Amino acid sequence: MGFTQRPQQWGIMIRFEHVTKRYEDGTTAVDDLSFEVAEGELVTLVGPSGCGKTTTMKMVNRLIEPSEGRIFVEGEDISTTDPVQLRRRIGYVIQQVGLFPHKTVLENTATVPHLLGVKRGKARERAAELLDLVGLDPATFGDRYPEQLSGGQRQRVGVARALAADPPVLLMDEPFGAVDPVVREHLQNEFLRLQQAVRKTVLFVTHDIEEAVRLGDRMAVYGEGRIEQFDTPSTILGAPSNDYVADFVGADRGLKRLSVTPIEEGDLEQPPVLHLDDPLPAKLDARWAVVLDGENNLHGWISAEHAHSGPGTVRDHARRMEAWLPVGATLKQAFSTMLQHDAGWIAVIDKDSEGRFLGILTPARLHEALRRSTAADGRDIARGDVELETITGIGKR
Ligand SMILES: Nc1ncnc2c1ncn2[C@@H]1O[C@H](COP(=O)(O)OP(=O)(O)OP(=O)(O)O)[C@@H](O)[C@H]1O
Ligand SMILES: [Mg+2]
Numbered sequence: 001m002g003f004t005q006r007p008q009q010w011g012i013m014i015r016f017e018h019v020t021k022r023y024e025d026g027t028t029a030v031d032d033l034s035f036e037v038a039e040g041e042l043v044t045l046v047g048p049s050g051c052g053k054t055t056t057m058k059m060v061n062r063l064i065e066p067s068e069g070r071i072f073v074e075g076e077d078i079s080t081t082d083p084v085q086l087r088r089r090i091g092y093v094i095q096q097v098g099l100f101p102h103k104t105v106l107e108n109t110a111t112v113p114h115l116l117g118v119k120r121g122k123a124r125e126r127a128a129e130l131l132d133l134v135g136l137d138p139a140t141f142g143d144r145y146p147e148q149l150s151g152g153q154r155q156r157v158g159v160a161r162a163l164a165a166d167p168p169v170l171l172m173d174e175p176f177g178a179v180d181p182v183v184r185e186h187l188q189n190e191f192l193r194l195q196q197a198v199r200k201t202v203l204f205v206t207h208d209i210e211e212a213v214r215l216g217d218r219m220a221v222y223g224e225g226r227i228e229q230f231d232t233p234s235t236i237l238g239a240p241s242n243d244y245v246a247d248f249v250g251a252d253r254g255l256k257r258l259s260v261t262p263i264e265e266g267d268l269e270q271p272p273v274l275h276l277d278d279p280l281p282a283k284l285d286a287r288w289a290v291v292l293d294g295e296n297n298l299h300g301w302i303s304a305e306h307a308h309s310g311p312g313t314v315r316d317h318a319r320r321m322e323a324w325l326p327v328g329a330t331l332k333q334a335f336s337t338m339l340q341h342d343a344g345w346i347a348v349i350d351k352d353s354e355g356r357f358l359g360i361l362t363p364a365r366l367h368e369a370l371r372r373s374t375a376a377d378g379r380d381i382a383r384g385d386v387e388l389e390t391i392t393g394i395g396k397r
Pocket of ligand 2: 053054055173
């Protein structure tokens, strides 16, 4: 579809330089904020109510002007940019979505391209594509009015509309705040998939720490008017920079980190392996072996009691494997797969092939992987701390 292909250049898309906002009544909403957001990066801003998240966001599209400091978008000091021109490059999704109640879903979505001078027919065509992209069938929903949609569906129209002008930057202020947790998770998944495809630079405000962790390439944890820590979710959960951040991310941060730590090949153990057409071995030095087909793709497993010499081949005694995941899946998925299948280990396969077997993940290796993710962050945090936390999950900070 007609999105600008932006090669991943890792240029800086948004830069804040010592930005302070003081309102007329003397409230300092944000205080000396400096940070950079790379092109194609999704940064979540998370923090308690009133800490300055919306103010930060609205300064990017000049709905609010900073009192001090400078903001750059694509290298350009935005105080010198025409706000209307600027906003064309920045999609904006607000919490209450702000759909026009008297316009249909399709018209709502087509608004921006239409304003930008795209012909009506073309704008509607594009709007239909976008609705499709956010999971709303244009034939079903296009002619409805916002009041005829569920909260979650309205949020999706908001996202489609913000994407309509194909802006490089998206500002999203609690876009999924008004929907229930189940729908929210669904929208988050869809949004992640969408972001994989369109690779916008996104500032995403949320109250919800889980959402911030789940969606953010990096996250900014706000205290009052200040960013207390700006880093990857894995680092923030693994090594909060101070007590405030540790408190904010919660005592169960060890568990939360499961959901942001991927399974890597180095985490895997190599168990005994047999192939489908092998004769049964005389003896197996383990309680079971993994069974692969001729292409080394995962087939299943065989238990030691069946794997001793006798007539037939491994194929005759192998069982299908239910508990497996592709490499790159999260440790949380691994843990949940183990529980679901009541399995002591899971098989891990290559994600780009037909299922080439890479190794197995055991609970001990899962635990090591969690520790690895902290060590890789290069932070000096006591191993014992992580260990306690990941084992007990709760109760310790
Ligand atoms: N127009 C205004 N005049 C004076 N103070 C303001 C104004 N707008 C916001 N504030 C104050 O600035 C601070 C930051 O507000 P902001 O809207 O950025 O918070 P937020 O982090 O988005 O909060 P929430 O999570 O509740 O949306 C708050 O103390 C707020 O009361
Ligand atoms: Mg706000």
